[in-house]
Amino acid sequence: MNILSLLNEKAEKYPDKIAFVFRNPKTNDYDKISFRDLDQKSSKVAIYLSRNGFERGFKSLILIKPSIDFIILIYGMIKLGVVPIFPPNFNLKSRNGRKQFRAILGRAKIDALIGSRKILLISYFLGLRSISNNVIAMDKIKSHYLDSNNNSDFSIDFDVDWGNCSVFVKYTTGSTGPAKGVIYNHNMLHSHINLLKSEGINSEDIFFGRSGTLIVHPLIGLTSILHTNKPKQTTGQEIVDAVNRWSVTACFLSPPSAINLSNYLKSVSIKGLVKQAMPSLERLYVGGESVSSEVVRIIEPHLSSARPFDGGYHLVYGATEGFPLCQNQANNIILTESETKSGNGICLGKAVDGVKIRILTFKDSFEEFDNSLAVDVLGKGISS
Numbered sequence: 001m002n003i004l005s006l007l008n009e010k011a012e013k014y015p016d017k018i019a020f021v022f023r024n025p026k027t028n029d030y031d032k033i034s035f036r037d038l039d040q041k042s043s044k045v046a047i048y049l050s051r052n053g054f055e056r057g058f059k060s061l062i063l064i065k066p067s068i069d070f071i072i073l074i075y076g077m078i079k080l081g082v083v084p085i086f087p088p089n090f091n092l093k094s095r096n097g098r099k100q101f102r103a104i105l106g107r108a109k110i111d112a113l114i115g116s117r118k119i120l121l122i123s124y125f126l127g128l129r130s131i132s133n134n135v136i137a138m139d140k141i142k143s144h145y146l147d148s149n150n151n152s153d154f155s156i157d158f159d160v161d162w163g164n165c166s167v168f169v170k171y172t173t174g175s176t177g178p179a180k181g182v183i184y185n186h187n188m189l190h191s192h193i194n195l196l197k198s199e200g201i202n203s204e205d206i207f208f209g210r211s212g213t214l215i216v217h218p219l220i221g222l223t224s225i226l227h228t229n230k231p232k233q234t235t236g237q238e239i240v241d242a243v244n245r246w247s248v249t250a251c252f253l254s255p256p257s258a259i260n261l262s263n264y265l266k267s268v269s270i271k272g273l274v275k276q277a278m279p280s281l282e283r284l285y286v287g288g289e290s291v292s293s294e295v296v297r298i299i300e301p302h303l304s305s306a307r308p309f310d311g312g313y314h315l316v317y318g319a320t321e322g323f324p325l326c327q328n329q330a331n332n333i334i335l336t337e338s339e340t341k342s343g344n345g346i347c348l349g350k351a352v353d354g355v356k357i358r359i360l361t362f363k364d365s366f367e368e369f370d371n372s373l374a375v376d377v378l379g380k381g382i383s384s
Contacts, residue, residue: 236264
């Protein structure tokens with residue numbers, strides 16, 4: 001089943017409920033869209049793209065900053081079966097950045113390019129327009145879905161076996177190694193949603209963060225607050241303000257943002273300005289490279305005192321490929337701190353529901369691993 005078959009259900013059940021919220025950096029206010037508006041406008045996008053030569057299986061490079069318009073476009077593409085490709089944020093002013101960018105595009109073999117007029121102009125001078133003849137300015141797409149006279153009656157093709165079809169390709173930032181494209185398919189995202197539900201997350205939750213798969217969280221029926229600043233540039237005060245502004249109950253942060261949050265909470269606690277900074281926040285997931293147990297100690301007391309037993313601070317591993325492969329709660333992070341300091345590595349906790357993890361060594365006849373360890377992971381939530 002196409003993952004966005006769930007959107008129509010949510011639009012009927014929660015028509016006026018907010019699905020997505022983005023902070024507008026220009027006004028410092030928030031832009032938002034309801035489930036009904038998202039369903040109708042994304043259907044108009046699917047119709048528009050279909051009329052302009054886009055079809056299921058097309059791969060389109062997306063050069064648009066994250067926003068409500070971005071979400072409407074992406075949802076329209078997914079309904080039609082067009083695969084958006086989200087490139088890493090290379091510095092295109094540098095020769096090396098342009099070289100890496102072109103290398104990725106060469107491997108991706110894109111069929112189309114969608115971007116703002118400004119970005120499309122820049123792409124012309126960079127020679128990117130030659131990669132595809134199918135180039136559309138976002139302004140044209142937006143004009144179409146904002147026109148109330150245009151039809152929004154679009155039906156997802158239910159004759160297609162969507163399960164293993166690609167939904168989107170998201171490139172990692174390259175902060176922990178070379179940027180790599182992660183392919184998400186429909187089965188993986190359905191598994192992702194089921195995993196969130198197994199964590200106790202439901203339609204009553206409000207989720208905040210910058211994770212790639214946050215774009216499907218509203219399909220549970222919850223509200224997703226997306227933060228667009230880079231992790232290192234995200235301040236602790238911004239996180240606290242957003243959590244309290246929207247009464248956020250669940251949050252996903254990258255390690256740099258978690259460290260910034262910890263530093264901010266430490267400073268306000270020393271000044272005696274606040275005792276519990278985020279009283280609504282029941283679950284905090286930090287994925288990527290690990291952070292020190294001191295960061296955990298500082299943040300945990302500022303979370304909701306009414307959080308469930310399985311709530312609180314979680315270190316998650318494999319957050320790019322799924323959500324997550326395994327996780328470790330705050331109490332166990334602190335409990336195993338001495339082992340980590342003794343050089344025995346970091347405890348990653350236990351595998352999540354539906355995932356099997358096995359540590360492979362050279363004893364398993366995996367000679368190519370030399371003396372290193374490898375991780376064998378199986379589960380519906382694993383992407384390519």
